[in-house]
Amino acid sequence: MARSNKRDESMKLARDVQDSMVSTLRKNYGGIENLDVKQALFYVLIGAEMPSILVETSFISNHEEEKRLSAPSTEKK
Numbered sequence: 001m002a003r004s005n006k007r008d009e010s011m012k013l014a015r016d017v018q019d020s021m022v023s024t025l026r027k028n029y030g031g032i033e034n035l036d037v038k039q040a041l042f043y044v045l046i047g048a049e050m051p052s053i054l055v056e057t058s059f060i061s062n063h064e065e066e067k068r069l070s071a072p073s074t075e076k077k
Helices: 003-028 063-070
Strands: none
Touching: none
């Protein structure tokens, strides 16, 4: 896969995942912000031959998110 095509496909995948995550989380939690997609080189993704993304789901430095992360899950799907 050409390098620029992989980058373009990765950005499209990242935006689709971001939009889906934000819309789903907003249904269950208040204060969900869309921080948009960022582009950077990650060593773990360099060798990937397919579109690839990393997802950061929470910030442990955010007190509200820390509580959510440490709380037992009450919903199983």
